Amino acid sequence: MATRERNDDLARHFGxxxxxxxxxxxxxxxxxxxxxxxHRTEVSFLExxxxxxxxxxxxxxxxxxxxPEGRLLDGVDWIPGVHCGKGAFVFHAPLNPSMxxxxxxxxx
Numbered sequence: 001m002a003t004r005e006r007n008d009d010l011a012r013h014f015g016x017x018x019x020x021x022x023x024x025x026x027x028x029x030x031x032x033x034x035x036x037x038x039h040r041t042e043v044s045f046l047e048x049x050x051x052x053x054x055x056x057x058x059x060x061x062x063x064x065x066x067x068p069e070g071r072l073l074d075g076v077d078w079i080p081g082v083h084c085g086k087g088a089f090v091f092h093a094p095l096n097p098s099m100x101x102x103x104x105x106x107x108x
Contacts, residue, residue, distance in 0.1 A: 009091050010076060012049035014058075017072045019047045021065040035064035 022032050022043075029047070033040040037060060045051045046061070053061070062069040081087035 007052050008049065010089060011046075011052045013075045013091055014053060014072055015047045015049040017074050018043075018061055018065070021062075021067045021072065022047070025065045025067075027065070032061065032064050036060040 022029070025032075027035075029043045030040050032038075033043045036043070036057075038057065042051075042057075043061070046053055046057070058069055058072060062072055075092050077090045077092075079088050079090055
């Protein structure tokens with residue numbers, strides 16, 4: 001898989017998880033942006049999978065929606081390669097959204 005495709009899939013998975021977390025927290029994109037010290041359009045770009053977040057942005061938005069940072073990466077795994085420079089992201093569907101208990105759940 002090409003790097004561009006991996007980044008697109010990573011951004012899309014992150015965006016879906018961020019949107020889910022924001023909605024479970026019952027906040028608008030504007031409120032999330034304010035709490036995370038980001039512009040609202042940045043939140044929109046992230047949720048729509050147009051951007052892969054920096055570590056700083058990942059930490060900010062996770063804190064803003066009050067979920068562990070790892071929850072925003074649900075459905076994404078990295079499989080290390082045997083040789084230097086080889087490895088692959090593996091993408092899978094997160095759990096059924098109705099089964100997720102993000103708010104106040106610090107397990108996993």
